[in-house]
Amino acid sequence: MVNRKISLTRVYAFSAAHRLASPHFSDEENRKIYGKCSHSSGHGHNYILKVTVKGEVDPRTGMVVNVEALDHIVKKHVLNKLDHKNLNEELKDTPILTSECLISEIWSLLTPHVKAPAIDKIEVEETRKNRFKYCGA
């Protein structure tokens, strides 16, 4: 049982609005690049967030991580901030809220608070068709 590495993944959901428009381009250029995602008043998604931690199983508890504690951290640092919010308003330092940029923002929000075991990867599903994975820089 010693030194075996297990990955544990917890799945969360949040719903948020966003608009894709780069400050580097005009409205017309943004429309060309982002299509209907650049629509001026925004739109929204039901996002799925998957958080994977990887580590050794504690021989006493049988757990890699206390799931309730992980839930608490994800809720406090990500879900409370993003669920039923407008991402462009909540993440003002990230001018383009594609899921590529969003996932690295979520990584930054979350990883300082999850130490033992550390987060191995996170995944964001924007829709059933778009999935993104990030394992850190």
Place this chain on the structure above:
Amino acid sequence: MEEKKIVYLTRKIDFCASHRYYIDELSEEENLSIFGKCSYRHGHGHNYSLEVTVKGEPDPKTGMVINLSELDRILRLKVVDVMDHKFINIDVPYFDKRIPTTENLAIFIWDSIIDAFDGCHLHRVRLFEDPFLFAEYYGE
């Protein structure tokens, strides 16, 4: 000579079981603080969903990495017959002294089936306790 082409094949199988997280040496309050409602006295249950991934070269004659009926037989014999509609803490001797967390169940399933494969390798065991929690073990 044609180069080696490795294919991963995943089979899903479900089982339903009950369990309880509890450390005998600790008080009920201490167990409650570690495991929450998973420590409740009479146990609770889940619909588990197991994904087993094997890897190997497709057999040039059959085109298969593994014969699915053989894989199904292994999973039924080693996993489903052992745990389906059972109380894992009581009915599975491996968990006499271990807590049947999803993590430990993934390791148990790996250890139970690892020697059963011939001509392909077990790559991953992924066990869903419910749609929102799964553990993966790669034998590391």
